Amino acid sequence: MRMAQTLGVRFSYTEDGAFALDGVSISVERGEFVAVIGRNGSGKSTMARHLNALLRPTAGTVLIEGRDTADDAETWEIRRAAGMVFQNPDNQLVATIVEDDAAFGPENLGVPPEEIRARVDKALADVGMTEHAKSAPHRLSGGQKQRVAIAGVLAMKPDCVILDEPTAMLDPVGREDVMATAERLNRDDGITIILITHDMDEAARAGRVIVMDSGRVVMDAPPREVFSRADELARYGLGVPQAAECAQALRALGFEADPGILGGAELAEAVSKLRGSGSLDADRDNQSDI
Amino acid sequence: MLKDITVGQYYPADSPMHRLNPRVKLLASLAFLAAVFIISGVWGYALAVAMTAAVIAASRVPVPYLFRGLRSILFMLLFTVALNVFFTPGDDVVFSLWGLRATASGVAVAARTCVRLTLIIVGSSLLTLTTTSIELTDAIEFSLKPFRPVGVPAHEIAMMMTIALRFIPTLTEELDKIMKAQAARGADFDTGGLIRKAKSFVPVLVPLFVSAFRRADELATAMEARCYRGGVGRTRMRPSRLYRRDYIAIVLAAFAFTAMIAAGRIG
Ligand SMILES: Nc1ncnc2c1ncn2[C@@H]1O[C@H](COP(=O)(O)OP(=O)(O)O)[C@@H](O)[C@H]1O
Numbered sequence: 112m113r114m115a116q117t118l119g120v121r122f123s124y125t126e127d128g129a130f131a132l133d134g135v136s137i138s139v140e141r142g143e144f145v146a147v148i149g150r151n152g153s154g155k156s157t158m159a160r161h162l163n164a165l166l167r168p169t170a171g172t173v174l175i176e177g178r179d180t181a182d183d184a185e186t187w188e189i190r191r192a193a194g195m196v197f198q199n200p201d202n203q204l205v206a207t208i209v210e211d212d213a214a215f216g217p218e219n220l221g222v223p224p225e226e227i228r229a230r231v232d233k234a235l236a237d238v239g240m241t242e243h244a245k246s247a248p249h250r251l252s253g254g255q256k257q258r259v260a261i262a263g264v265l266a267m268k269p270d271c272v273i274l275d276e277p278t279a280m281l282d283p284v285g286r287e288d289v290m291a292t293a294e295r296l297n298r299d300d301g302i303t304i305i306l307i308t309h310d311m312d313e314a315a316r317a318g319r320v321i322v323m324d325s326g327r328v329v330m331d332a333p334p335r336e337v338f339s340r341a342d343e344l345a346r347y348g349l350g351v352p353q354a355a356e357c358a359q360a361l362r363a364l365g366f367e368a369d370p371g372i373l374g375g376a377e378l379a380e381a382v383s384k385l386r387g388s389g390s391l392d393a394d395r396d397n398q399s400d401i
Numbered sequence: 402m403l404k405d406i407t408v409g410q411y412y413p414a415d416s417p418m419h420r421l422n423p424r425v426k427l428l429a430s431l432a433f434l435a436a437v438f439i440i441s442g443v444w445g446y447a448l449a450v451a452m453t454a455a456v457i458a459a460s461r462v463p464v465p466y467l468f469r470g471l472r473s474i475l476f477m478l479l480f481t482v483a484l485n486v487f488f489t490p491g492d493d494v495v496f497s498l499w500g501l502r503a504t505a506s507g508v509a510v511a512a513r514t515c516v517r518l519t520l521i522i523v524g525s526s527l528l529t530l531t532t533t534s535i536e537l538t539d540a541i542e543f544s545l546k547p548f549r550p551v552g553v554p555a556h557e558i559a560m561m562m563t564i565a566l567r568f569i570p571t572l573t574e575e576l577d578k579i580m581k582a583q584a585a586r587g588a589d590f591d592t593g594g595l596i597r598k599a600k601s602f603v604p605v606l607v608p609l610f611v612s613a614f615r616r617a618d619e620l621a622t623a624m625e626a627r628c629y630r631g632g633v634g635r636t637r638m639r640p641s642r643l644y645r646r647d648y649i650a651i652v653l654a655a656f657a658f659t660a661m662i663a664a665g666r667i668g
């Protein structure tokens with residue numbers, strides 16, 4: 112069964128206002144790692160909230176593991192199955208110590224005490240926060256707080272974790288922490304990840320990238336394909352990963368560089384080939400421009 | 402300045418008092434406070450002081466640390482003592498100062514008040530020093546449960562306290578930041594009369610409130626996303642359990658309170 116599916120979802124925050132979602136149909140399979148990108152106000156958060164039954168569609172249907180979010184009886188099971196991590200690490204932790212916060216979800220679900228204990232210990236270990244189990248949240252760094260938030264979701268034994276710009280307020284170390292944690296959960300535990308991000312380098316690490324604009328899905332393809340269409344992305348107010356940008360600049364100067372280049376390693380390889388080809392020596396002036 | 406605000410200060414240690422069930426501790430503390438108001442006579446007070454000393458010893462909280470909390474109320478204590486010494490009517494004048502006459506009964510009342518206040522402060526500090534805020538919140542929820550039929554929202558009050566305790570450091574930090582930013586723009590929080598001072602705080606409090614509301618909104622959404630739906634059907638990771646030591650403590654406390662009150666009768 113599909114992890115998540117939306118069928119022609121439209122949604123408006125106001126009675127007569129514009130549609131924040133204007134006919135969104137996507138489908139996410141179990142175990143996928145999907146990135147969602149799009150400029151501010153394109154409807155990413157609104158869509159994420161639909162997948163967690165925090166919002167319900169004005170028109171259309173949202174199914175999480177086949178359960179309809181419009182059905183009140185399914186709300187809790189949907190929220191358990193599709194956990195959500197928000198942007199601001201400070202405003203989603205409830206308890207005064209880390210392990211109590213991780214216990215909040217399973218406590219709400221009525222899980223027996225011994226099992227909550229076991230789940231909390233495992234969840235904190237999974238995000239590498241075991242040694243901070245007794246710390247107060249406000250003593251942690253931003254990246255650590257986000258990992259605690261992820262642990263709080265993991266303790267509910269979700270099948271899918273939706274992260275709404277979890278790295279936006281973090282420093283580079285915190286960002287990498289959160290990204291590595293999400294990737295590990297996806298790879299080792301088969302948890303479906305839906306990552307909303309404004310960082311193209313993060314999006315490039317996903318298995319599939321969904322691009323949103325004005326409440327619609329405008330692209331939905333593997334990162335290599337999405338980021339090779341730089342002109343189209345620019346129309347949606349989006350850039351490409353740094354390495355892809357570099358490769359593009361190289362191509363503009365007449366060098367040979369694959370349009371599929373996404374990561375630093377691929378770029379380095381392409382550049383080292385250039386050196387061997389000798390074309391670099393012939394065009395020394397241009398090289399310094401790069 | 403803001404760093405001095407300490408709410409529900411906890412002294413981490415592993416002592417018999419720390420291990421006691423928080424519900425037992427909370428109820429015993431309340432009973433103790435009530436007893437302090439009822440006691441009379443030298444023996445009653447002596448017992449209450451002795452009992453407090455025993456609890457301090459069992460709590461392993463260093464005495465200087467404990468009494469540091471008293472410094473903040475020293476002024477109030479002295480004021481009360483002076484008031485009692487000089488303004489208790491009576492003919493048994495002990496000495497007079499600037500035309501104010503101190504009476505023997507005044508001195509006695511002052512001494513009693515002083516001991517009472519100290520016992521109350523020390524007694525309640527002992528509770529917060531040996532009980533984490535989470536334990537305390539749980540104990541309060543438990544103590545309020547009997548009043549649920551008359552409309553006291555026990556779970557909601559406890560949840561509110563937890564969230565307040567969680568956000569005090571966050572908002573304190575934020576307030577500090579806003580004040581520094583305003584000070585950098587030339588705001589002056591330290592001089593001028595009361596009204597001037599109050600006015601200088603408006604540009605600080607407005608952004609603080611705006612941010613607090615935004616945080617509250619986001620937190621509520623996050624709690625909902627984590628399946629929060631009030632206290633019904635909720636379980637706890639650390640259910641409160643009564644052990645042998647808790648029963649012993651209950652019996653000991655009951656005896657001690659009875660003795661305190663009885664001693665007052667004979668003394
Ligand atoms: N609570 C709200 N009330 C009214 N309009 C909103 C609300 N939240 C978002 N919107 C509007 O919905 C649109 C999509 O917003 P959002 O989903 O937050 O976009 P994104 O997360 O991609 O930045 C925007 O035009 C935004 O102004």
Ligand SMILES: [Mg+2]
Nearest residue numbers: 155156157276
């Ligand atoms: Mg958003």
